[in-house]
Amino acid sequence: MIYPVDKLEDAQTLAQAIVNTIPEPFLVLDDRFRVLSASRAFYSTFRVDPEQTAGCLLYALGDGQWDIPALRLLLETIIPQKTSMDGFEVEHDFPNLGRRTMLLNARKVIYDNNPSSTILLAFMDVTARRAIERERAELLVQAEELLRQKEILLQEMQHRVANSLQIIASILLLKARAVTSLETRQHLQDAHQRVMSVAAVQSHLHSSGGIDQIEVSSYLSKLCSSLGSSMIGETQPIEIRVMAEDGKIASDKAVSIGLIVTELVLNAIKYAFPTHRAGALVLVTYEINASDWKLVVSDNGGGKIIRDPAMAKGGLGTAIVEALVKQLDGTMEFTSGASGTLVSITHATFSSRMPQATAPATTVN
Template identity: 70%
Template sequence: MIDFQNIEDAQTLAQAIVNTIPEPFIVLDDQFCVLAASRSFYETFKSDPEYTRGHLLYALGDGQWDIPALRVLLETIIPKHVSMDGFEVAHDFPDLGRRIMLLNARQVTYGSRSTILLAFTDVTERRKIEWEREELLKQTEQLLHQKEILLQEMQHRVANSLQIIASILLLKARAVTSEEARRDLRDAHQRVMSVAEVQRHLHVSGIDRIEVASYLTKLCDSLASSMIGESQPLAIKVIADEGSIGSDKAVGLGLIVTELVINAIKYAFPVANPDAVILVTYEIRGPDWQLIVSDNGVGKQADGAVETSGGLGTAIVQALATQLDARVDVVSNSTGTSVSVTRATFTSQLPRGV
């Protein structure tokens, strides 16, 4: 504790402390007259000490401090709460223009008297930067929204175009007389429909991600409705982990499923089998995954038509698997055929086969 010999020494020290504060700072009496002000206050607001000390705050600078929000702070809030931090005041000052100030106020009572300590922080530039950032964010969100709308419209048009192409292929398949040509055209139709299904999912979701279970189920339903006749009782089942994949990966995955399911429908059941089943499974383990298309048909040993190497269908599957950084394995015997497409070192936890 400093032992002052007289009041003048105490006032000198108090004024020195006030002057060291970098932000504008004033001390008011209980009538809101200025007892002291910091050097930064005079410099910032172009005030003359002679016309500041001892004068009513509201009257300073031809009334530039007669601000309604400031009156609310000093006359209403401070008497009730003693202190207030971060009270924002926006005002047009004659020499400074429009400024935004954060006011921190403290009421100090000693004996029957009280004073108010009032500090000002100019946050005009900060608020300007925040406003510009908000405007930039709004503009960015608007551009992203426009991009999403355009992307959805493009996906919708692509899906429609693919549907038209698929319809033309189907019409051609019905018109040709060659059974081989008809079969190839139907296969091409299903390949196009596989890609179209991805586009439909993208249009519905609005994002570049595909829900695997929903996609594979709808794809296999489409294959069943167009490839399986009433005289051929055959069920296609899908078991898939919950999760989503990118549209580029979904296209490759869908084409692989299309090729393998078409192959199983064609060759696995040369004789009607009331228990005939094609099972499509998709498992996910972190970044790795495994797709299996299996059937309980006659297998390769009983019908050499099942492709494991060579042929357009197998070439397509191998090429797509390579793009997906995956390998293809085939197991075929008298109980059926199972083709697995595996990425990395995935280990299946589902039973193999149907």
């Protein structure tokens, strides 16, 4: 229920009570910018004397602390044109307060039967808020600078790693050419190929910009292309084909998968085709099903018939692949026969949808 205010004194008392209830500093000005009323928050915030405020020109308050060019612009230019303004920001040094940032909200009140008008002026101290925003902005700039430095450092580290791998590979190759023992030479050549494999994986990850997620299809295609160009001779042309479903993998997982593919493809190039074979093919497939995946490297070469169980364990290359598969929480199957060899690495249960280069007869887990 609304109770009418009949007397002017009562209306003024009610208006002053409303003004004092406002928690932020608040002023009521006449059309000549003299103070008609001020809230308690205004007096306590700006520490001005109430007796020296009422009826005083705003610009003369507190020894001229409100004689601010930006405030004059608001009251004398903007308000007469727009009658209202929200969020007008003023930064000023106030006596006894120091430098403060204020948001001013102003309204011009025009009466129907009175040519005069009043201006309602509210103040909001946003000094702390602006300081926090500046601090956040500075932290953001610092974070961006740290990220830039990190990227530069990462690029430098990748460059040095690549150079170091090339140096190690060159030393191994020189040693292999210098030794007389065929067995030692073979071991050094194998070590050289593995170092080059690591260098190839590192190079492809570096070309991806050091991002956390690697596009698996293009990654495997580029990797196998470089392996083929560096390892396949003219006496036995071998096609290395990649069929991979679209998807991304984490960079750390990409390193392990890249090393596995490198080891298996190099093994196929070296041993699957001891004699010339038309249509020689090494096929690399990668399938994805949610978080599950399946990697298969197969060839249509002569196969590796395993008669001695000790031979099934393989050499250093097999040990490397098995360690990487375990790291990926996968399982590996090896099948070989007269029509070729197939090695599959599976994460969780997976039914393959990809073709294979061979349909081997003998399976070794």
